[in-house]
Amino acid sequence: MKDFAYLTAHDVPTAVRAITTPGAKFLGGGTNLVDLMRQNIERPDTVIDITQLPLDQIEELPDGGLRIGAMVRNSRLAAHRLIRTRYPVLAQAILAGASGQLRNMATVGGNVLQRTRCPYFADLAARCNKREQGSGCDAIGGFNRNAAIFGASEHCVATHPSDMCVALAALDAIIELESVRGTRRLPLVGFHMLPGDSPQHETAIAPDELITAIELPDLPAAARSRYRKVRDRSSYAFALVSVAAATEVRNGVITEARLALGGVAARPWRAHEAERVLLGAPATEDSFLRAAEAELTAAVPLSQNGFKIELAKRAITATLRQLHVEGSAA
Structure with a gap:
């Protein structure tokens, strides 16, 4: 793991200003980022601790939907009464993912941004276009039992690992993003990108943006x-x-x-x-x-x-x- 600077952001404006520093990364639960840093796959120059941000609430919206702060822990979200009664698919998906210890640490925003678990992505000796653009994809001719059957390309066949995001996609969830330029909202269904010829671009988030919330619409069928x-x-x-x-x-x-x-x-x-x-x-x-x-x-x-x-x-x-x-x- 390379040396890095570390700072703590106590409010969203401070966090989004800090992320404009080249080579900066946000740290929430750390269940994915820290592993990748240990493997020298992620090599940030600055780590911005956002665990103190006031984004850990689950709030009912006037239209009957729910707003879920990006720092809500996965275990708390799965146990929340309104999630279990109005959106049981989401609670079930979260409980099907990872271990209890990881769910206690992992955040909603971090879950959305987690990277693939393709073994070739995690192996620095292998060719992986996600990790090093233009190097090739060893999964195509290698061990590809877990690879994609939809939307793959000649450059990447990796799959997205999240259970939570599958439920959010079915529920028409909206992602709220904040930057120094303001706030924008995107459907989760279009947030994650197919590889095409640029598999290193995995989501529609800009480098200077922070996920602040996920919103669920009022869906009686859910x-x-x-x-x-x-x-x-x-x-x-x-x-x-x-x-x-x-x-x-x-x-x-x-x-x-x-x-x-x-x-x-x-x-x-x-x-x-x-x-x-x-x-x-x-x-x-x-x-x-x-x-x-x-x-x-x-x-x-x-x-x-x-x-x-x-x-x-x-x-x-x-x-x-x-x-x-x-x-x-x-």
């Missing part, structure tokens, strides 16, 4: 939502495929459908094609399967991850079935 994560082991493993789903059914017909996938792309993958098939369809096993198949038609597997296509179909179908059964029993 009260009946579920997160399913398929992984190699049940403890502390990243998703092979995950599904965040929320539906509303009236008189046996699906009137609202929200679906996002994890473990399949460089960003949480909003399953728009599956949603299109579901809307107006009967809430039956056949509809669930047709929606899953429609979404996976565009999947492009590599040499070792073709199984993800069938796995994703089954995970989508099983999640929608569970929602329907639970709704019928309510």
